Amino acid sequence: IATGCAAVIEAMGAGKVDIGWLATFAYVLAQQKYDVELLLIVVRFGSPFYRGQIITRADSGIHKLSDLKGKKFAFVDPVSTSGHLYPKMLLLSNGLNPDRLFAQSLFAGSHNAVILSVLRGEVDAGATYDDARAAVAKSYPEVFTKLRVIAYTQDIPNDTVSARKGLDPAIRQKIKTGLMRLAKTPQGAKVLKRLYGISGLMDFDAFFDPVREAGRLLHLDLKKTNP
Secondary structure: OOOOHHHHHHHHHOOOOOEEEEOHHHHHHHHHHHOOEEEEEEEEOOEOEEEEEEEEEOOOOOOOHHHHOOOEEEEOOOOOHHHHHHHHHHHHHOOOOOOOOOOEEEEOOOHHHHHHHHHOOOOOEEEEEOOHHHHOOOOOOOHHHHEEEEEEEEEEEOOEEEEOOOOOHHHHHHHHHHHHHHHHOHHHHHHHHHHHOOOEEEOOHHHHHHHHHHHHHOOOOOOOOOO
């Protein structure tokens, strides 16, 4: 079991791993670097998409994106789609340069870390997936009242199940068919729901074209970027 997206991508590129469960931008990177093939897209809550959000403390005085000027801001990590890539695109689409907007920006390392950094006042605002507050609500029940969302990104394709280049097509198809059948059985659906919050699986690579375009507009060399 790999410990991160980078390990999975490199193992697939080296032919050491046949099938990888890859997050959105990690799939785009792997497809560009090693020509991995999309098998399935995860469906959650009946949709193959999710979105990012920008959050701040309820008492921060920040109400719109332009209010972020001169503030301290937390992203998740450089290859997080909802916690970095799409929030930056959101700022750009609103005429704000994310490289000049903030007094300071940082990578907190995880969605939970962004939430807690904003909650504790360590940063003024941050970017996460919608609604990452739920992940910490058990330990911090005040998170929904003390933090509020000021903006949402465009829809983002969910994470993927992908196959390495060169994997026997017959094996690839068997795995794909098997996973789709598993998701449709009561027991299989229960397992997938418990492990990854999955409600279904589907395939359609064109969903990822906007992610590729976002990488291009932010001048990210997909073949050189490490997840």
